[in-house]
Amino acid sequence: MEPTLKNILENPSLKWIFVGGKGGVGKTTTSSSLATLFAKSGKKTIIISTDPAHNLSDCFDQKIGGQPILIKGIDNLSAMEIDPTVDPDKLKLPTLQGFMNDQATKSLLSELISSVPGIDEAMSFAELMNSVDEMKYDLIIFDTAPTGHTLRLLNFPNIMEKGLNKLVQLRYNFQNLASQFQGLFGSQEEFDQQMNQMFSKIETMKDTVTKVNAQMKDKNKTTFIGVCIPEFLSMYETERLVQELTKFKIDIHNIVINQVLFPDDQCKMCNARAKMQKKYLDQMIDLYDDFHVVIMPLQENEVRGIDGLKQFCELLLKPKTVPQV
Numbered sequence: 314m315e316p317t318l319k320n321i322l323e324n325p326s327l328k329w330i331f332v333g334g335k336g337g338v339g340k341t342t343t344s345s346s347l348a349t350l351f352a353k354s355g356k357k358t359i360i361i362s363t364d365p366a367h368n369l370s371d372c373f374d375q376k377i378g379g380q381p382i383l384i385k386g387i388d389n390l391s392a393m394e395i396d397p398t399v400d401p402d403k404l405k406l407p408t409l410q411g412f413m414n415d416q417a418t419k420s421l422l423s424e425l426i427s428s429v430p431g432i433d434e435a436m437s438f439a440e441l442m443n444s445v446d447e448m449k450y451d452l453i454i455f456d457t458a459p460t461g462h463t464l465r466l467l468n469f470p471n472i473m474e475k476g477l478n479k480l481v482q483l484r485y486n487f488q489n490l491a492s493q494f495q496g497l498f499g500s501q502e503e504f505d506q507q508m509n510q511m512f513s514k515i516e517t518m519k520d521t522v523t524k525v526n527a528q529m530k531d532k533n534k535t536t537f538i539g540v541c542i543p544e545f546l547s548m549y550e551t552e553r554l555v556q557e558l559t560k561f562k563i564d565i566h567n568i569v570i571n572q573v574l575f576p577d578d579q580c581k582m583c584n585a586r587a588k589m590q591k592k593y594l595d596q597m598i599d600l601y602d603d604f605h606v607v608i609m610p611l612q613e614n615e616v617r618g619i620d621g622l623k624q625f626c627e628l629l630l631k632p633k634t635v636p637q638v
């Protein structure tokens with residue numbers, strides 16, 4: 314397997330690319346570089362950070378927020394950073410306002426959120442995917458949070474299903490309450506109407522996450538790229554990611570091993586570390602013999618700004634082998 318990301322760049326059907334790995338290994342650097350390469354090839358590309366520890370702004374040296382913004386200096390490229398924990402007010406859910414008092418309205422939503430853990434996150438992900446889909450990008454690259462966090466999204470359709478079931482129960486409870494305190498609440502028709510709206514909103518969201526999930530399982534459309542450094546913990550996390558994705562039938566066949574030392578001097582420290590790295594590099598190349606394993610050299614300086622990225626992204630396409638030390 315060629316040790317570069319050319320296979321990703323040259324696959325015309327790919328639409329969704331998720332970049333994952335431990336914090337600090339180079340996810341943002343790798344995903345931004347890949348996004349730069351796609352944009353340069355003429356594809357309308359967006360990079361979206363879902364990592365609570367966002368650093369796209371640093372990487373592109375430009376302020377990036379919750380709405381897509383064009384990157385200065387790279388044509389066809391936009392970026393946004395989204396907060397995966399959501400403000401229920403922003404979900405545009407029908408509330409039972411005018412029907413119940415504010416207290417009751419709040420408690421319906423917060424009951425749902427507190428009794429179905431993760432539903433707020435799943436709902437905001439559904440909204441995000443819908444709006445991104447409407448923006449008609451050719452390519453959407455996710456700079457994701459560390460592994461555990463990322464894997465949660467694979468479970469979103471189940472969570473939405475649980476949410477719907479819970480809503481049935483909540484409806485029953487509220488109906489009881491309403492019949493006990495007549496006058497405080499509006500008419501039965503009003504109640505039913507609002508409840509039905511709530512159901513159909515959650516149904517729609519569930520359809521969205523189910524559709525997204527189906528696209529994620531389509532290896533022609535979606536792939537993950539694991540990023541790691543040649544150290545035990547990072548290698549271990551990558552293997553966990555590979556195993557979990559395989560379990561969910563989601564494609565991963567590229568691994569970037571970043572921050573690899575190529576010592577060319579007599580420095581004892583660099584040579585000792587390069588020996589340690591070599592042990593893990595050899596193991597990974599062995600373990601992932603049916604993957605594209607891309608070795609990225611540690612640079613003298615951190616990779617920042619458009620110029621830094623433009624240089625770094627070329628390295629993703631240059632084959633490199635394990636340094637001999």
Ligand SMILES: Nc1ncnc2c1ncn2[C@@H]1O[C@H](COP(=O)(O)OP(=O)(O)O)[C@@H](O)[C@H]1O
Nearest residue numbers: 336337338339340341342572610611612615616
């Ligand atoms: N190959 C490399 N050589 C030198 N510095 C790097 C390299 N890859 C990443 N960095 C730097 O390491 C830091 C962490 O990288 P980043 O991509 O932000 O990691 P993550 O997004 O996984 O937390 C950044 O300052 C980045 O510029």
Ligand SMILES: [Mg+2]
Nearest residue numbers: 340341364368
């Ligand atoms: Mg990052």
Ligand SMILES: [Zn+2]
Nearest residue numbers: 580581582583
């Ligand atoms: Zn040295």
